[in-house]
Amino acid sequence: MSMVTIPKNLEKKIKDVSEKTGLHREELFMNAILYYFETMRQKIDLKKELEEWEKASEFDFLKFEKKLS
Numbered sequence: 930m931s932m933v934t935i936p937k938n939l940e941k942k943i944k945d946v947s948e949k950t951g952l953h954r955e956e957l958f959m960n961a962i963l964y965y966f967e968t969m970r971q972k973i974d975l976k977k978e979l980e981e982w983e984k985a986s987e988f989d990f991l992k993f994e995k996k997l998s
Contacts, residue, residue, distance in 0.1 A: 935943070947954055 943954060943957060946952075947957055950957075952960075
């Protein structure tokens with residue numbers, strides 16, 4: 930298991946949330962990390978989609994518009 934140094938101001942927030950939610954620190958860390966990874970995955974997916982749209986030609990856009998109508 931890896932060790933991470935947590936700044937004191939963040940440590941206080943972690944303790945406060947832990948007490949209010951009844952979750953152990955480990956659960957909070959795990960949930961926060963998993964949430965962060967999911968958010969990053971969504972950003973990566975959006976970036977890929979935007980890059981694909983950028984590569985699309987005007988012809989491709991016109992074909993797409995025809996399919997919608």
